[in-house]
Amino acid sequence: MARAWLLGLLILVALPARADDFFGTVETRASAEPASDDSPWRHRGWLNQRIGYGYRAPAAPVARDGADLTRVETEVYSQWDWRRGPWRARLSGTLTQDWLPDMNSAGLWSGYDFTDEQSSQRRWRAEISDSYLSWESGDWWLLGGYQTLAWGEAESLRVTDVLSRRDQRWPGQEELDDLRQPVPAVRATWGGRLDLVLLPETPPDRLPAAGDEFDPYLAWRDADTPTLHMRRRHDVGWALRWQTQRPGWDMQWLLAEVNSVDRYPHVQRQEGDETVIELAPWRQQVAGLALQTTRGAWVLRTEQALHRKLPLMPEDPTGRWPEHDQWRAMVSAEYAGIRDLTLTLELSESYTRDHSAELAQDQWQTGASARVHYTLLNERLALTGQAVRLPGGEGEVLRLSADWTLSDRLSLGASLVDYSARAASDQLYPYRHNDTLLLSVQWNL
DSSP states (O other): OOOHHHHHHHGGGGOOOOGGGTTOOOOOOOOBOOOOTTOSEEEEEEEEEEEEEEOSOOSSSOSOOSSEEEEEEEEEEEEEEEEETTEEEEEEEEEEEEOHHHHHHTTSOOSOOOOHHHHHHHSSEEEEOSEEEEEEETTEEEEEEEEOOOOOOOSSSOSSOOSOEEBOSSTTTSOHHHHEEOEEEEEEEETTTEEEEEESOOOOOBOOOTTSTTOTTGGGOSTTSOEEEEOOOOOOEEEEEEEEEETTEEEEEEEEEEEOSSOEEEEEEEETTEEEEEEEOOEEEEEEEEEEEEETTEEEEEEEEEEEEEEOOBSSTTSOOOEEEEEEEEEEEEEEEETTEEEEEEEEEEEETTOOTTBSSOSEEEEEEEEEEEEETTTTEEEEEEEEEOGGGOOEEEEEEEEEEOSSSEEEEEEEEEEEOOSTTSTTGGGTTOOEEEEEEEEEO
């Protein structure tokens, strides 16, 4: 069975390094609308049109059975900011429509058919983005609402970034601002160093509909396999972070006990002649450290974390998933000593304590990421190439992209994403032919 948490690693392919804001939260891109200095209101927004084309036939039995369009997606984003004295508020969200099901119904396109679930997920989806109310006075800053909490930057393994949920519908194809999704949280910050976060509920990752080409449960969609029921946990989660900043280096320590955004087979039962498996989150306990230092043209980073009682997939994924402690680590080096060129290399490692032969993964698993980023035309054209190898050699993802800012209002983008896996046991193997060309046009409002 393809694990949803492993697919989540793929979406980090597009993450750019930001040495000036290593431990910051993700801000939404768009140009601000001019406003009077006396007005407490600010607005920003954009309109984005994406067209995806899968130029190979998927290997897995999904709706698309040949080279064809994968999406014709229009997205509108709007953000309103308000400020008065120590109070600030933000309300933002997106409205997205994929026109392929409607084009199919209207006879304008007949590549393949969609199920009701697939059509429903693609039509007029309204999603809340960062929306909150905050108060700041002296050393204290209190903030409550939907927040994107990005507390780690590892690209080939989730080490310390355990608070944010992700959009996994199109792994490896989305931009940074579309990857991490906000969660409901209350945050208190003291002195810009100490953060305490309470999460009343952690929504799961956004997954594709059953039958979509990146459906993480493709192995379960056969008629002979069990029926899946998705469960949620409502336990309150918490996280504590301490940050230290000195000239040339930044450090953060964190402790967290939160509900995972991934699910694993929690309960298996019989309902008449039907076998039902409940997929549920687990209670995630993490203690971690992240460090960044700058040495001339080099930026060196590391993340280290202990994940306690992590459910790991056995050889028989329908059986009991044993819990193990796992140490995860990442080290990376970024070099920007050549004009307009940035080179980044990352290595990651996970070690499972008390490893047993029943587990489907090795005790040691190594992952890697390499990226080349080049800008020209006064930084209006950005060329990026990145390759990610999943931990344990479970598959590779290659992404080549070009982003051209024609003006402050208009920008164009193109990317080519290639998925590869060699062995049938690799987690990426069912998706190895889902290679995609993605074109986009964005107009800042």
